[in-house]
Amino acid sequence: MAVRVRKNIWTLQPLTAAPGTPWDPTVEWYARAVRAMQARPIKSPTSWKYQAAIHEYENGTAPNTEPLNTLPSSTERARFWTQCQHNSWFFLPWHRIYLAYFEQIVAATVAGLGGPGDWALPYWNYSDLSKPQTRSLPPAFFLAKLPDGSPNPLLVPGRRPGANTGQIIANATHVDLSVCLADPEFTGQPGGNPGFGGPKTAFNHGGGFPFGKVEGTPHGSMHVRVGGFMGAFNSAGLDPLFWLHHCNIDRLWEVWRKISPTHKDPVDAAWLSQSFEFHDANGVVVAQMPSQFQSIKTAPLPYDYDDVSSPIAAPVGPAAAPIAAAAGVTVSSQKIPEMVGATSAPVVLSGRPATVQIAVDTPVGPAAAAAGVALAPATNPDAQLYLNIENVTGSGEAESYQVYVNVPSGDDPHTHPELFAGLLPMFGLKEASRAGGNHPGDGLHYSLGIGHIARHLQAQGRWDPADLRLTFVPDVTTEEPAIAAGNVALAPAQPIRVGRVSLYVA
Amino acid sequence: VSATPASAFSAASWTGRGRLIAWRHPEWWSLALSAGAAAALVVAHTRVFSDASIAASAGHHASSPAPPSIATAATIALAQWLLMVVAMMVPLAAGAIRTTAARSLWRRRHRAIAAFLAGYLAPWAIAGIVVSIGVTLWMPSNSRAIATTTAVALAIAALWQTSPTKRRALMACHGTRPLAPAGWIAVRDGLRYGASIGGHCLTSCWALMLTCAILGHHPAVMTAAAAIGAAERMTPRADARTTSTTLAGLAMISLVVALA
Numbered sequence: 001m002a003v004r005v006r007k008n009i010w011t012l013q014p015l016t017a018a019p020g021t022p023w024d025p026t027v028e029w030y031a032r033a034v035r036a037m038q039a040r041p042i043k044s045p046t047s048w049k050y051q052a053a054i055h056e057y058e059n060g061t062a063p064n065t066e067p068l069n070t071l072p073s074s075t076e077r078a079r080f081w082t083q084c085q086h087n088s089w090f091f092l093p094w095h096r097i098y099l100a101y102f103e104q105i106v107a108a109t110v111a112g113l114g115g116p117g118d119w120a121l122p123y124w125n126y127s128d129l130s131k132p133q134t135r136s137l138p139p140a141f142f143l144a145k146l147p148d149g150s151p152n153p154l155l156v157p158g159r160r161p162g163a164n165t166g167q168i169i170a171n172a173t174h175v176d177l178s179v180c181l182a183d184p185e186f187t188g189q190p191g192g193n194p195g196f197g198g199p200k201t202a203f204n205h206g207g208g209f210p211f212g213k214v215e216g217t218p219h220g221s222m223h224v225r226v227g228g229f230m231g232a233f234n235s236a237g238l239d240p241l242f243w244l245h246h247c248n249i250d251r252l253w254e255v256w257r258k259i260s261p262t263h264k265d266p267v268d269a270a271w272l273s274q275s276f277e278f279h280d281a282n283g284v285v286v287a288q289m290p291s292q293f294q295s296i297k298t299a300p301l302p303y304d305y306d307d308v309s310s311p312i313a314a315p316v317g318p319a320a321a322p323i324a325a326a327a328g329v330t331v332s333s334q335k336i337p338e339m340v341g342a343t344s345a346p347v348v349l350s351g352r353p354a355t356v357q358i359a360v361d362t363p364v365g366p367a368a369a370a371a372g373v374a375l376a377p378a379t380n381p382d383a384q385l386y387l388n389i390e391n392v393t394g395s396g397e398a399e400s401y402q403v404y405v406n407v408p409s410g411d412d413p414h415t416h417p418e419l420f421a422g423l424l425p426m427f428g429l430k431e432a433s434r435a436g437g438n439h440p441g442d443g444l445h446y447s448l449g450i451g452h453i454a455r456h457l458q459a460q461g462r463w464d465p466a467d468l469r470l471t472f473v474p475d476v477t478t479e480e481p482a483i484a485a486g487n488v489a490l491a492p493a494q495p496i497r498v499g500r501v502s503l504y505v506a
Numbered sequence: 507v508s509a510t511p512a513s514a515f516s517a518a519s520w521t522g523r524g525r526l527i528a529w530r531h532p533e534w535w536s537l538a539l540s541a542g543a544a545a546a547l548v549v550a551h552t553r554v555f556s557d558a559s560i561a562a563s564a565g566h567h568a569s570s571p572a573p574p575s576i577a578t579a580a581t582i583a584l585a586q587w588l589l590m591v592v593a594m595m596v597p598l599a600a601g602a603i604r605t606t607a608a609r610s611l612w613r614r615r616h617r618a619i620a621a622f623l624a625g626y627l628a629p630w631a632i633a634g635i636v637v638s639i640g641v642t643l644w645m646p647s648n649s650r651a652i653a654t655t656t657a658v659a660l661a662i663a664a665l666w667q668t669s670p671t672k673r674r675a676l677m678a679c680h681g682t683r684p685l686a687p688a689g690w691i692a693v694r695d696g697l698r699y700g701a702s703i704g705g706h707c708l709t710s711c712w713a714l715m716l717t718c719a720i721l722g723h724h725p726a727v728m729t730a731a732a733a734i735g736a737a738e739r740m741t742p743r744a745d746a747r748t749t750s751t752t753l754a755g756l757a758m759i760s761l762v763v764a765l766a
Contacts, residue, residue: 075747191608202740206680207601208609336529338612342687359687365612366529390609391684436674440681499684502609 004103004120004303006247009138011306012122015131016166017139023147025115026122027140027154033109033119034240035153043072045080045279046105052237053077054098054278055084058431058438063235080277082438084233086428087209087445088201089187089266092253093290094276095246100293100301101278101286102243108281120303123247126222127175127311135170137163137226141241154240160227173402173423174221178312179449180213181256187266188212192337192386192506194447196256196263203274206440208390210447214256219249220425224400224475231397233428254296254308265294335506337386338367341468342502346391349401349496353413354472358503360465367505384451384506387421387470391499393433393443398426398494400475405453406468413473418456422448423475426496443499470501532607532615533600536623544593547586548725576642583638586723590715591630594732595707598739599626601680602703606696609685618685618696625700629708637719645720652720659720660754663713667750675709676738711735 012024023031040047049066057064057077071077085094103121110119128134141154142164155164163169180196188195190209198212211220222245229235229242236242257263266272272291280286286300293299341360348354387403403421404413413419424446435441457463528534574582596603603619610618646652666672683702685695714731721727734752 078747190605204741206677206682208605208682337608339609339687340611342609342685344686344689344691346684361611361687363612367612391682435678435681438677440678442681442683445682500609500686502687 002118002302003297004107004118005306006120006251006303007122007306008125009122009140009244010125010128010131010134013138013140015133015136017143021139023140026119027138028147029110029113029115029119030106030122030240031140031146031152031154032113032115033106036109036113037105038153042066042070045283046109046281049238051102051105052235052242053081055237056082056233056431056438058082058234058436061234063229063238080279082234083204083276085203086215086233087198087211089195089198089212089271090201090203090274090290091198091212091215092250093271093274093293096250096253096293096296097276097278097288097290099243099246099250100299100303101280103303104281104301121247122244123251123305124241124244125248125251126170127177127218129172129175129311132168135175136166136168137241138244139166142166156229156239156241158228159230159239160225163226163228170222170225173217173420174225175218177218177252177255179422180217181252181259181310181312183213183256184260184262186212186264187268187271188447189335189337189506191339191388191447191502191504192335193384193449197253197266200266200268200270206442208442208445210388210445214249214252216425216446217423218252219245220427221400221423223427224425227397231427233431251305251308254305255310258308259310259312260314265290336366337504337506338363338365339502339504340367341465343500346500347472347498349472349474349498351399351474351495353474355407356470356472356498356501358468358470358501360468360503363505384449385454386504386506387446387448387450388500388502388504389424389446389448389498390502391443391445392424392426392429392496393441393499394426394429394494394496395433396430396494398429398496400425401496402473402475403448404471404473405450406457406462407471413471419453421450421453421470422446424472429496443497447504468503472498531604532619533603535616536596536603536619537600540593540596543589547589547593547723547728550586551723551725580638580642583641583719584634587634587638587715587719588627588631590718590723590728591627591634594715594718594728594735595630595711596623596626597732598679598735599703599707602682602699605682606685606699609682610692610696611687614688614692618692621693621696622700622703625697625702626704626707628697628701629704633708633712633715637716641719656717656720659713659717660758663717664750664754666713668747672710675706678706679703679710679739681706 007026009027012026014021034048037046037048037051040050042049042053044050050072053064059068059071072080083094084098085091099121106121107117107119111117124138126135137159140152141156142159143152144155146152157164160169183193183196185193185195186197188197188199188210190199194210194216195212196214198215199209201207201209223230223236226239226241226245229239230245257265273289275287275289277285277287288300296302297304340363341358343356343358347356387405389403401424402413403424404416404419405421407413407416407419424444426444429444432439433441433443454463573579603622606618606622607615646655681702683695683699685699686692711731714735718724718728718731737752
């Protein structure tokens with residue numbers, strides 16, 4: 001089988017759309033195929049709506065309001081719909097296989113329409129910091145018409161203000177790769193390092209797990225920055241840009257693996273052999289496992305990327321495993337995170353900065369050796385501190401929040417990038433907060449490494465574990481000219497409830 | 507790193523290995539309780555069975571003991587119910603127990619687990635009182651009526667598997683709650699979290715457990731019910747019809763075994 005080559009959309013088309021600029025055939029054929037798939041009934045596994053429902057379909061909740069008699073049977077829906085894997089080590093492999101069959105369906109549709117036989121899904125690389133315009137939507141996704149004058153099916157109304165006029169919708173933080181790509185661990189741990197790929201979970205879980213680093217930024221952050229359908233689990237796949245976004249996330253997995261020989265996928269059978277079911281381009285049921293898609297060039301649906309070079313230097317230092325090594329045991333290469341402090345009451349975020357304080361206890365368990373870490377982090381560079389932001393719930397489409405640590409009283413947090421702990425992307429907040437058949441309703445969970453901030457503060461003589469403060473700042477970027485100019489009003493901030501903030505040492 | 511407590515263990519020693527496993531699996535003693543409860547139920551069942559066969563083979567017709575009072579019988583039924591809940595349901599809550607420990611200060615994580623378990627068992631105990639009294643007062647004694655009651659219970663259980671309430675409860679069993687780190691509010695939060703998960707588990711599994719109670723906590727029936735509970739817990743979005751059919755099938759097999 002020929003290997004499809006997925007290309008950067010910015011190499012296929014210019015950054016900005018001058019009137020009369022011809023469309024790249026790959027993008028134009030994508031638009032035509034999307035239109036053809038949108039015309040298929042939702043019962044058809046190769047239809048646009050069916051493909052989006054594989055991610056999530058919440059019957060009766062907008063936009064999932066198709067008449068019941070037009071839907072596949074409940075048995076089929078239970079088996080193939082609402083399968084998306086988040087906050088899990090299955091996030092990357094499940095979306096990889098999902099994408100591969102989607103690509104096969106689009107390619108077959110393109111061929112059926114008389115297009116090229118080697119069509120491949122392009123990816124949206126928004127992380128080229130030398131070109132801020134890459135952080136705007138590719139013009140093909142917001143132009144009103146195709147070159148033939150027909151309506152453009154890639155244009156989806158309701159995206160973030162400015163998105164559909166070609167504005168830059170994200171800043172460097174939203175597309176940052178330096179944190180996720182530098183992580184030597186694929187598999188994360190609840191409480192501790194969330195890992196590049198996410199924590200070990202069962203298939204379709206709940207359980208309060210944080211998501212892996214790449215799932216947070218740039219994945220979650222860019223879902224929120226595009227907004228509209230892209231902001232929610234049960235509608236994301238309806239936006240044609242979703243697939244280019246996930247194509248980039250899938251590419252970043254390849255980038256991560258090539259950065260260092262220590263960057264390895266899980267070897268656990270529970271990960272390698274988890275079966276996921278999809279339909280192929282003929283509508284036939286297929287079952288695939290992560291192990292079959294680890295090598296993309298030899299996968300059942302082989303493909304490759306035009307560029308998997310790393311935008312960051314290879315990280316130095318081994319993946320530390322002090323506890324297991326000291327015990328002479330090879331149970332896992334990872335440490336055991338110990339919770340050393342937490343808030344006692346929830347905090348409500350209402351679109352304004354909010355600060356909470358955490359009472360930090362002395363570690364007495366696995367992190368006891370790192371007792372000095374909480375007290376003097378520079379003494380143990382292996383030890384890490386993780387802020388956990390747990391049970392974040394909300395009922396509306398919410399902006400993300402930035403988290404800063406120990407900002408001096410009265411200072412603007414944005415003037416202290418050295419105290420920036422990370423982003424809390426609110427992708428999927430509504431669905432994750434709603435108790436129902438698809439989610440337990442306990443919200444979103446985050447784990448942010450702040451060891452570097454503790455060391456920075458300690459170097460300045462300002463680190464005091466008895467005075468650990470977090471400031472939540474609404475993530476409204478100043479790189480949105482339309483908004484900055486006051487031309488477009490943002491929706492009123494929806495209140496968000498943070499159940500607890502805790503500190504772990506690992 | 508050399509001061510890491512783990513280095514106090516001799517390398518690769520069983521103590522070190524055991525300590526590390528206990529650190530990673532703070533739910534170990536909850537599971538030990540479950541194993542103990544399961545063993546107690548099997549022993550009780552075996553003893554009743556062997557007593558009956560000894561009595562029958564020895565032809566002791568005249569000296570059979572007087573039947574226990576209703577209060578005693580209900581208390582025994584309640585004890586069996588609680589043992590069954592600890593044996594079958596606590597392992598299904600292992601993830602929540604692990605989360606409770608991981609979200610607690612190290613020095614109080616086992617206390618937090620104890621609070622969780624107390625909260626978890628509370629709704630089950632209340633349900634157990636109702637079921638025990640009901641089974642004691644109204645349970646028929648002839649085998650045909652027992653089979654009929656069992657068939658009704660199984661039908662209700664199979665139907666319940668497909669209800670939206672059951673589906674929501676099953677998913678909610680995977681939920682978490684914020685836990686205060688210290689003081690009485692930490693105990694309160696542990697109890698609340700346990701009671702919340704226990705309540706969802708009860709909503710999800712009551713019909714299965716009622717069937718077990720009606721069938722006299724037969725080990726084969728409980729094993730089948732535990733298998734269904736574990737399977738659906740691991741795949742909470744699995745098709746309810748499949749689990750319903752599986753339940754009906756497995757329960758019918760168990761019924762045959764129980765009545766054999």
